[in-house]
Amino acid sequence: MAGKVYRIRGGCVLCETCRIVCPVGAVSIDVDGVHIDPHACIRCGKCLANCPGEAIEAAEEDGPAKEMKGNEE
Template identity: 40%
Template sequence: MAYVVTENCIKCKYTDCVDVCPVDCFREGPNFLVIDPDECIDCTLCVAECPVEAIYAEDDVPETQLDFIALNAELSKEWQPIIEKKEPLPEADDWASINEKRDHLQR
């Protein structure tokens, strides 16, 4: 069971999670991160580090966000690994509490 990045990450892209990942399974897009399910070792370290609570165990992904399981798998094959923490997006704090951000995901 892999971990999954969900909608809360869109337009925030805090990278605290990347810093603690022992296997470098995060991939970076323009305004979102994903986890490569083939690389994730289910260590749970990233969950507590995410300031917007965007990371879930695959079995715990909210029903309204189940499509993010496939999205993480798909985009992790297209995007490059991110292995070091970076500054969040400039508007991250403004977007952190906004729901319904799917339309803002940039591929």
């Protein structure tokens, strides 16, 4: 089963907009760059919509439904 995940791609300037707009704190930034926690992310799209560098992409990724947010039993 596939589910939507958000990934960081080239173009990220570490402006922290994604971290600031995330309503659940799923985005973190450290010395290695930006990280989106797929278990905390609620797939609202705010990071994607607000990224000034268009450095976030939404992708379909295969995985067990129980691990995808919103599909818990």
